[in-house]
Amino acid sequence: xxxxxxxxxxxxxxxxxxxxxxxxxxxxxxxxxxxxxxxxxxxxxxxxxxxxxxxxxxxxxxxxxxxxxxxxxxxxxxxxxxxxxxxxxxxxxxxxxxxxxxxxxxxxxxxxxxxxxxxxxxxxxxxxxxxxxxxxxxxxxxxxxxxxxxxxxxxxxxxxxxxxxxxxxxxxxxxxxxxxxxxxxxxxxxxxxxxxxxxxxxxxxxxxxxxxxxxxxxxxxxxxxxxxxxxxxxxxxxxxxxxxxxxxxxxxxxxxxxxxxxxxxxxxxxxxxxxxxxxxxxxxxxxxxxxxxxxxxxxxxxxxxxxxxxxxxx
Amino acid sequence: xxxxxxxxxxxxxxxxxxxxxxxxxxxxxxxxxxxxxxxxxxxxxxxxxxxxxxxxxxxxxxxxxxxxxxxxxxxxxxxxxxxxxxxxxxxxxxxxxxxxxxxxxxxxxxxxxxxxxxxxxxxxxxxxxxxxxxxxxxxxxxxxxxxxxxxxxxxxxxxxxxxxxxxxxxxxxxxxxxxxxxxxxxxxxxxxxxxxxxxxxxxxxxxxxxxxxxxxxxxxxxxxxxxxxxxxxxxxxxxxxxxxxxxxxxxxxxxxxxxxxxxxxxxxxxxxxxxxxxxxxxxxxxxxxxxxxxxxxxxxxxxxx
Ligand SMILES: Nc1ncnc2c1ncn2[C@@H]1O[C@H](COP(=O)(O)OP(=O)(O)OP(=O)(O)O)[C@@H](O)[C@H]1O
Ligand SMILES: Nc1ncnc2c1ncn2[C@@H]1O[C@H](COP(=O)(O)OP(=O)(O)OP(=O)(O)O)[C@@H](O)[C@H]1O
Ligand SMILES: [Mg+2]
Ligand SMILES: [Mg+2]
Numbered sequence: 001x002x003x004x005x006x007x008x009x010x011x012x013x014x015x016x017x018x019x020x021x022x023x024x025x026x027x028x029x030x031x032x033x034x035x036x037x038x039x040x041x042x043x044x045x046x047x048x049x050x051x052x053x054x055x056x057x058x059x060x061x062x063x064x065x066x067x068x069x070x071x072x073x074x075x076x077x078x079x080x081x082x083x084x085x086x087x088x089x090x091x092x093x094x095x096x097x098x099x100x101x102x103x104x105x106x107x108x109x110x111x112x113x114x115x116x117x118x119x120x121x122x123x124x125x126x127x128x129x130x131x132x133x134x135x136x137x138x139x140x141x142x143x144x145x146x147x148x149x150x151x152x153x154x155x156x157x158x159x160x161x162x163x164x165x166x167x168x169x170x171x172x173x174x175x176x177x178x179x180x181x182x183x184x185x186x187x188x189x190x191x192x193x194x195x196x197x198x199x200x201x202x203x204x205x206x207x208x209x210x211x212x213x214x215x216x217x218x219x220x221x222x223x224x225x226x227x228x229x230x231x232x233x234x235x236x237x238x239x240x241x242x243x244x245x246x247x248x249x250x251x252x253x254x255x256x257x258x259x260x261x262x263x264x265x266x267x268x269x270x271x272x273x274x275x276x277x278x279x280x281x282x283x284x285x286x287x288x289x290x291x292x293x294x295x296x297x298x299x300x301x302x303x304x305x306x307x308x309x310x311x312x313x314x
Numbered sequence: 315x316x317x318x319x320x321x322x323x324x325x326x327x328x329x330x331x332x333x334x335x336x337x338x339x340x341x342x343x344x345x346x347x348x349x350x351x352x353x354x355x356x357x358x359x360x361x362x363x364x365x366x367x368x369x370x371x372x373x374x375x376x377x378x379x380x381x382x383x384x385x386x387x388x389x390x391x392x393x394x395x396x397x398x399x400x401x402x403x404x405x406x407x408x409x410x411x412x413x414x415x416x417x418x419x420x421x422x423x424x425x426x427x428x429x430x431x432x433x434x435x436x437x438x439x440x441x442x443x444x445x446x447x448x449x450x451x452x453x454x455x456x457x458x459x460x461x462x463x464x465x466x467x468x469x470x471x472x473x474x475x476x477x478x479x480x481x482x483x484x485x486x487x488x489x490x491x492x493x494x495x496x497x498x499x500x501x502x503x504x505x506x507x508x509x510x511x512x513x514x515x516x517x518x519x520x521x522x523x524x525x526x527x528x529x530x531x532x533x534x535x536x537x538x539x540x541x542x543x544x545x546x547x548x549x550x551x552x553x554x555x556x557x558x559x560x561x562x563x564x565x566x567x568x569x570x571x572x573x574x575x576x577x578x579x580x581x582x583x584x585x586x587x588x589x590x591x592x593x594x595x596x597x598x599x600x601x602x603x604x605x606x607x608x609x610x611x612x613x614x615x616x617x618x619x
Contacts, residue, residue: 056499164586192357193526194563197570197583219499226572226581249574263500264574267532267556275455275508278501 012083014181014213015045015068020077022063037063039237041077047180048211050204052224052245054260055234061217064234065183068215069103070094081181099129102179106186108167112158118144118169119154125176143172147202164195171202182206185217200227221264225249230304233257236289243305253299253307255284317388319488319520320346320369325382327364327373338364338377340544341595346488346537351514351521353535353552355528355567360541362524363412366492369522370409371399387487404435408481409490412524415473418465424476425461432483450479453516454509471502475509482513489514490522495530507534529571532556540564542608545593549604560605563590588612 020041023034037060045051053061066072068079070089079086081101089097105111112121122140126133133139141151147168158166167187174182184203188196204227206212218224224231225245232242233254241254252258259281262273273281291310299305327339339361346352354362367373369384371391384391386406394402411417419427428447429440448458454475465473474494481489491510495503511534514521525531531538531552538555540548540563548561559565566584589611596604 056501162586168586193528194357194566194570194584195586197572197581198586201580201582221500222572222574225574226578246578259501261574263504265500265504265527265529265533266574267529273504275505278505 012047013044013080014047014049014082015043015215016080016083017041017043017064017068018078018080020064020067020074020079022060022067022072022074036237038067038074041237041239043232043239043242045181045213045215047213048207049230050207050214050216050228052216052218052228052231053234054218054221054224054231056219056260059234060237061219061234062185063237065103065185065215065217068181069101069183070097071103099177100179101181101183102174102177104167104170104174104182104184104187107190108163108170109158109190111170112166112173114158116157117154118156118158118161121158121169122154122173122176125173129177139176143175144169146175146206147172148198162195163191164198167191167199168202171199171206175206179212181213181215183215183217186219187216188223189218189220196223197226203227221249221260233260235285238289238294238308240288241305241307243300244303247300247303247305251299251305253305254309255281255288257307259285316347318345318385319348319350319387320522321383321385321388322365322369323383323385325365325368325384326380327361327368328378328380329376330378331376337544339368340593341381342541342544342546343382343596344539344546344549346520346522348487348520349514349518350537351523351535353523353525353531353538354541355525355531355538356541357526361544362526362541363492364544365541366409366490366522366524369490370403370407372409401435404431404486405484406486407488407490408484408486410477410481410492410494412492412496414477414492414494415470417477418473420465422464423461424463424465424468428461428480428483431480435484446483450483451476453482453513454479455505471498471506474498474502474506478506478510478513482517482519485517486519488520488522490524492524493526494523496525496527503530510534528567540567542590543593545606546596547590547593547606547608549596550600551602554600554603558600558603560599560603561608562610563608585612 020038022038023036025032026035041064053064055061063072067074070086086097119140122143123136126136126139140154144151144153149165149168188199191199200223203214207214216228228245230243231245231248232239233256235256241257249261252261259278288309293311294308295311296306297309299307323343325339325342329336329338342365354365356362368379379392425444425447429443432443432446447461451458451460456472456475495506523534535552538550538552539546540561542563548564559568569581570583572581590608591611593606593608596606599605
């Protein structure tokens with residue numbers, strides 16, 4: 001673990017987000033309006049915890065990850081990583097932060113320079129993040145082995161590798177920075193289905209063996225349940241429900257979560273929703289989100305399962 | 315058993331350029347019966363769209379069909395001339411292309427596009443074509459007033475539904491859907507698939523459904539073919555495939571989708587450096603269940619976790 005930010009301390013959350021909001025200005029033909037992308041987000045992640053952020057396209061998942069990676073500046077709210085505020089971090093402090101909190105992107109094709117061999121790509125990452133290293137060759141071998149590839153891969157160019165192998169190299173490069181937090185934004189959605197699970201297993205292993213905290217951004221509920229300890233469901237920029245993964249999917253409570261769960265392809269055709277129940281859920285979603293007094297209602301204390309609902313009526 | 319709508323026999327398609335020849339499909343055979351939903355699955359690049367485009371006779375250079383036969387209601391598709399092809403397409407078989415939501419003409423109102431398709435292929439008056447267009451939009455649960463809209467005024471899911479409705483305009487006997495929902499949210503995807511199923515029950519056409527998503531495939535199809543590297547490696551009724559996949563590649567595909575309920579168990583999928591070579595012809599291994607023997611190799615680049 002680097003001392004990039006503060007040292008992780010026992011009991012202290014690795015990531016702590018409080019009342020985070022962010023909006024974008026959308027210029028339409030006639031006027032400019034503010035589009036809220038994140039609204040009053042609270043989220044805590046323990047060191048070594050995997051949290052999945054799920055929601056439909058445009059719900060704000062990437063924006064949240066990008067705020068954490070200081071690629072985006074929030075309008076208000078606070079983010080702490082290992083207890084230290086990251087708002088307004090700049091210069092050398094920002095560089096140190098970025099090596100401790102690394103992002104993995106969706107596209108393993110675009111993120112590796114095609115003119116360099118894997119060796120060179122990793123070499124550069126090591127020179128940047130671990131300048132004092134004496135034997136970078138040994139370290140590179142260790143890195144590619146960690147991501148499940150053989151040392152021979154070091155001599156290859158990115159285009160000679162499959163999508164899954166490339167994503168593994170992108171992950172090896174991230175590991176060269178010895179991060180304590182990884183933000184993985186749809187890391188498998190561009191990969192072939194048959195190899196996706198391998199990349200998820202790799203992320204899981206990184207958490208188990210290196211204690212890395214992982215934010216897994218996805219729109220795929222089943223993979224979120226497979227990988228993450230906890231799931232946070234994002235709808236129109238708000239976390240509307242969150243809880244331990246298995247518990248949350250066994251008793252989804254917010255109508256939006258229920259709509260998502262009911263839409264997952266299901267060969268048994270047993271909990272599929274019909275058009276009528278979907279329409280009813282949509283109406284409920286509308287009613288719930290328009291509630292005047294939205295607050296977290298705890299459903300299962302032990303599983304940290306709560307839902308955002310109107311506290312005034314019920 | 316009924317006469318098949320579609321019969322593909324030993325179809326080989328090559329993409330030939332100066333430097334090299336890529337085999338897009340390699341001696342592929344399968345059959346679709348009237349009213350049946352046939353699913354074609356396999357990883358990216360395995361040849362699914364190549365097959366679909368061959369059936370439609372839409373392959374363009376450098377693609378060449380170098381072997382095999384395509385029979386539609388017993389008639390030889392590969393020997394049809396241009397004018398019979400024109401009346402055969404849309405009337406008998408219609409296709410919704412991969413990325414279909416961008417296939418509408420952006421500067422023409424939806425209604426005009428319907429009228430155009432219907433009158434070109436079946437003739438009749440404007441008024442009757444418009445009436446048909448209204449019915450079709452209603453079938454996919456879009457308000458017929460939307461016929462006045464331009465494509466950009468509809469959401470991606472609505473556009474996709476318009477394209478599917480248009481493909482059904484002339485009651486084809488076979489509808490080809492090439493990844494009709496990949497760009498969509500799960501909720502919209504579910505709605506579209508439901509409508510496809512409804513339309514299929516109402517109009518009774520057969521469907522060739524192409525996807526790489528096995529859970530989707532199993533949910534929708536009656537019969538499934540799995541392709542790998544241009545070859546058909548397993549062919550079986552959906553239930554048989556689901557409960558007893560025999561080819562290692564099919565097993566890997568099925569093992570790549572974590573469940574939403576039940577215990578969390580570790581899945582393996584397919585390791586990235588595993589390849590199958592020497593894929594033989596399909597052999598009958600059970601009731602209607604065909605599997606192609608192949609050699610499984612693991613390269614030196616490392617193993618999956
Ligand atoms: N740079 C930007 N300028 C204007 N609006 C933006 C910008 N980035 C994001 N948005 C808007 O903010 C909202 C949230 O976008 P975000 O990319 O976080 O969604 P997402 O959940 O990651 O979606 P997807 O699953 O499609 O990646 C959307 O309405 C989007 O249009
Ligand atoms: N125009 C072309 N020129 C050369 N090769 C091509 C061409 N079109 C396809 N191919 C090759 O033919 C093979 C099969 O391609 P095809 O598009 O049929 O795959 P697919 O199964 O539809 O994949 P996807 O799931 O990505 O759509 C691939 O190896 C592809 O690279
Ligand atoms: Mg995103
Ligand atoms: Mg294709």
